[in-house]
Amino acid sequence: MGPVPTTPEPEVRPWTWGWLVACLVARGVLATAVCLGLWGALPAVLGWSPTTVSSGSMLPRLHVGDVAVSRPLHGAAPTLGSVLLFDDPDHPDRLRLHRFVRVDDEGRLVTRGDANPGDDSSPVTLAAVRGVGTLRVPWVGLPVVWFRERAWLPLGLAALALAGLTAVAAQGRRFGAAPPGPPDDDPSDDRPGTPNGVDPADPDPRPAAARPPGPGGAVLRPAGALAVAGLLLGLAAVPAGAVFTGTTANAGNRLAASTYFRCASAVTATSPSLWFRMDETSSTTTVALDSSAAARNGVYGAAGKTSTTDRACPRDTGRAMVFDGSSGYLSSAALSGAAPNTFTVGIWFRTTTARGGKLIGLGNAQTGASGIYDRHLYLTDAGRVVFGVYNGAVRTVTSPAAYRDGGWHQAVATLSSAGMRLYLDGELVASDTATTTAEAVSGGYLRIGFDNLDGWPSTPTSRYFAGTLDEATFSTTALTAAQVAAQHEAGT
The missing domain is CATH 2.10.109.10 (Umud Fragment, subunit A)
Incomplete structure (x- = not known):
């Protein structure tokens, strides 16, 4: 076979x-x-x-x-x-x-x-x-x-x-x-009644x-x-x-x-008295634009700052300002009337400094070191944030944690009949319900990045802040906890 x-x-x-x-x-x-x-x-x-x-x-x-x-x-x-x-x-x-x-x-x-x-x-x-x-x-x-x-x-x-x-x-x-090959013409596998090439077992x-x-x-x-x-x-x-x-x-x-998508929307909703977004594109400018309804522009120091696109609120347009920790600062135009006992100061910051520095507050001089200075936020050498007012004695509240890790942080402080409240990154971290007033003075300037800090607890090594600042605000109302949280959420 x-x-x-x-x-x-x-x-x-x-x-x-x-x-x-x-x-x-x-x-x-x-x-x-x-x-x-x-x-x-x-x-x-x-x-x-x-x-x-x-x-x-x-x-x-x-x-x-x-x-x-x-x-x-x-x-x-x-x-x-x-x-x-x-x-x-x-x-x-x-x-x-x-x-x-x-x-x-x-x-x-x-x-x-x-x-x-x-x-x-x-x-x-x-x-x-x-x-x-x-x-x-x-x-x-x-x-x-x-x-x-x-x-x-x-x-x-x-x-x-x-x-x-x-x-x-x-x-x-x-x-x-x-493709299939040529037809099978071999008659040996054919059976009667079946077409050539068909398997008889196929149903x-x-x-x-x-x-x-x-x-x-x-x-x-x-x-x-x-x-x-x-x-x-x-x-x-x-x-x-x-x-x-x-x-x-x-x-x-x-x-x-989220209540607001952008920081600008969250701040606008609170109607601030002063609002410095620090969006200036030139590092040599001396004009600091006030984005509040009052439009009272301030001034920068002639040196010691650098404009950056690395801003606090990534969904907003604009920029932020890097301060060198030795000469850079921003001051508002002169304020009118008596300094309020109900107010809010707020700012976004990022730093790795171990020398502390002034973040934001009121002083009686537009340039140089003020002789009267309170209603302010400052950073200690250890990176803790202090909120202080003066009403015949120094009154402060301090954050338990340090904030010099190089990331963006929001610091907000309020004074009202409810007392002193300090918020970091949208959360209340310290308060004093017994202190409801600050020093009785008239006028003054909002100082950002530098001013006198002598005599205050944990006085930092430097009066100048070294790091990046953005979205500085001052209001003559005390923001609620929900408003502060909404502003922080808009920037994250």
């Missing part, structure tokens, strides 16, 4: 591996599209509201083309700082998604876009609120935005890309084997050419169709009339519930 013929293994062509990789990539992209579309659409089954973002008023937390999903409040009051979906009071046929920042005197909700410089012009009632922003699905609504804006080119390119991905994904293993008697493609062929085409259907389902679930008017790293895809 001669050797038994064997059937050779199908030849795998080298170039077909590229098709295999392309097929897998296409399937992955389509599967992602399906998941994103369904992720944005399925919450609607629960009564939640998927909405397409059409403007940048909530950047960088929400981008144009994102789908924001809002859950209903069911009569509950919204939390201050949450992102609300509500009927646009300025355009009755539209919706708006902005942050809830406060309640006005009439009990209405005041809102603001994170990227907008001020509050929305029209407050809204609780009845107009559709829900609170809960989930963000990135980019999946872009085709809806393109369609509404008649941006046919990107919409057409996206459609072509989707069709191409579907076509590639449908090929499967079709490219994995060489499907049809020739191979007449059978449907295997699992790598047309069977995969429904997968591409499912991807298209899933994506369209996700987009169809987004209300096409939703528009977000105006000019927020989103861990877990949840919308962060």
Whole structure:
């Protein structure tokens, strides 16, 4: 008996591996599209509201083309700082998604876009609120935005890309084997009544050419169709009339519930009497711009400072100022009237100095060392922050921890009928309820980065501060703990 013929293994062509990789990539992209579309659409089954973002008023937390999903409040009051979906009071046929920042005197909700410089012009009632922003699905609504804006080119390119991905994904293993060889004309394996080349044990008697493609062929085409259907389902679930008017790293895809997005917004809300942002771009300038409503510009020392882009609040525009610890300082214009017994001083700082220095406070001289000096914050050699006032005797409160680790920190101090309060990084760290007044003097200047500190506890080695300062403020009101925390949160 001669050797038994064997059937050779199908030849795998080298170039077909590229098709295999392309097929897998296409399937992955389509599967992602399906998941994103369904992720944005399925919450609607629960009564939640998927909405397409059409403007940048909530950047960088929400981008144009994102789908924001809002859950209903069911009569509950919204939390201050949450992102609300509500009927646009300025355009009755539209919706708006902005942050809830406060309640006005009439009990209405005041809102603001994170990227907008001020509050929305029209407050809204609780009845107009559709829900609170809960989930963000990135980019999946872009085709809806393109369609509404008649941006046919990107919409057409996206459609072509989707069709191409579907076509590639449908090929499967079709490219994995060489084409079939010539027909088997050997009559030795034929049996009566069976066509040549058909295995009698095969339950499907049809020739191979007449059978449907295997699992790598047309069977995969429904997968591409499912991807298209899933994506369209996700987009169809987004209300096409939703528009977000105006000019927020989103861990877990949840919308962060911060009261303010930028330090500038948080400070503006407290109406400071003086506000030096230290945004000057020149290191040699002697003019310090006051960003408060009073616009009373101050002066820098002629030397000892360097402008830097490494500012305290990364989401704000502008700069900060580095002081050398030997000659750099900033002084305000002269203040009018009696120095207040109710006030707030605040500043952001970063340093590694072991020589301490003056951060911010009042003094009776614009340049040089003041003879009267209190209502101030200063840094000890150990890096602790001291808040001090003088009312016939020196009164101070001191932070338990040191803050010379090279990172940005916010220091805020208030004096009022409630006493002395010292906040670091948004938290109350020290207080004295018995001290409610400071020295009775008139006028004076706000001194930043340098002034006299003789006679005060833990007097630092240097009167000059060595490090970076930003966002220095002085107010004739005592900020609440919530306002201080909101300012710190806006800078982190």
